[in-house]
Amino acid sequence: MKADEWTTSLAIRAAWMSFIGRSTQGEIAGRLGVSPAKVHRLIAHAQKEGLIKFHIEARPSECVELEQFLCKRMNLENCFIAPDLGSGDETDSFTAVSSFAGQYLHSLFTTNPPKRIGVGMGRTLQSTIEAMPRVHLPELELLSVSGSLTRRLSANPYDVVQQLCAKTGGEGFYLPVPYIAETKAERDTFVSQGAVQELLARAKAAELFIIGIGSVEKEGHLVQRKLITSEEREELLESGACSDVMGRFVDIDGNEVACSLNEKAVGLHFDDVRKAHVVAIVGGYRKAKATLAALATGIIKDLIIDEVLARELAGLLKENELEATT
Template structure:
């Protein structure tokens, strides 16, 4: 009996060691080596702390560092382009009071920035959405890519709540569709705002938002513990402009009033404050002043054209996590 018990414990120990060693990381192998080397040799972190940051076991951290030395990743400097991203992440955290920042290398073709940032956002969400989470969701091209890249993995007792009204005609980007797709990926309950993104008149917007069904969804969004947002600029490929939500003359008026872009379809100035324009009184979306009710806000956006609106959002919104690219990170810090 004693022999069998010892044998059983030995097998369990081996299984635990295998699990410890094979914990998956969200980073590719080459990037994992560079990040581990940076944290260990430059920042002086312990292997235990590096294990927590990278999401791998302590034994694997030791092996990664050994491999980094053997393969020449560690010489007099760390030879990897990701090093600059790591430095930018730390600088962003300090400058904007973030709990975490994720910076990806800028795309050679800048039109691919939303795809690359979306891929990083999908990896982050896959690691950080847990059972029981209530996720309030914005919209945008980058978030759509993130949701597309998100692995299909049911997470118990999760809820996804759209923070905006929907489109009345089919378009590639739709807030309600994004919320539904996200919910389907993680097996979550889903709540949608049954109103258009913009009403025709402010009084119509007030009538829409006062409906009991709409108030229920807004209440659920207010009870979320995570909000995943993006921001929009005045670039030519802006969905708000391309989908005809707002007249070209109104876009010009918004810019003249000091708007640098939008968050949740509310147009804000460089200080992050809503501009005084009728368009902002017609938007059917979660109130910006209530974002402070949500404990963790994840901002997913990047590209040079988004620097001004990202800076504005960071100025007046308590963002916890920023997921962006090198171009935007450098622009945010160069001021």
């Protein structure tokens, strides 16, 4: 890399840490191994080059190289990586990816406004919508791709349809059933209802889907929000499940695992969205396996992640490649 290219890349990283991570110039200096005065000059360089507007208009070269690698390896149309804010705190990974994804969605909505969007759920999506600037799209329809309720029939706090309605002025359509039913018979009863069938048919017709990627770890929202029991989580682990994608549980190769929960999921199936534009937004290094499994389903076209997770994901891919050759 040429000296001027390296300076610009370092300036972009400093700008992300300053404006997105809200770090002081002293903190940034410690993380980048330069003086505070150098940090000041780097940020000034980014401003002079027009890289800082109401959001940062570029990403460090290391992120771009990672994006190209992941696109090629996972057959993605686009991959966008939010730079590491350098604190070592996983919360900052969510801050970075949410800020970037919020700007991405705003740009997508303003340059080519969709008429109907299928929406997933999760903490990262919730943070993304919070970070997204408002846009006026009163004709937009926003539809849940999976059940919007918990098993106790209370609202799922990670269902972001209402958030998106508030940010866009669009009309929201919830799927008024649990994310996962108590039994297969109950699930069959739900999906036999005319209103549920109508909502699912409407969601299938969406031109854009925005989804999160869930893990089956204890820290995941499925366990935290009691959408599944501890016994069901053990069943998932025993079945080889690594990831929750739209309420379906898949193994590392992207195949649905044989477990009772997959028989009780209420919502769209992978085949319903395979030909559409599916954007997945995910943050946190703990999601590497879950993300790899979700990508293996083949439904995701665009991926937005943070740099720490991207490096973990690239490491997993290289590790798997090495194992395959030995």
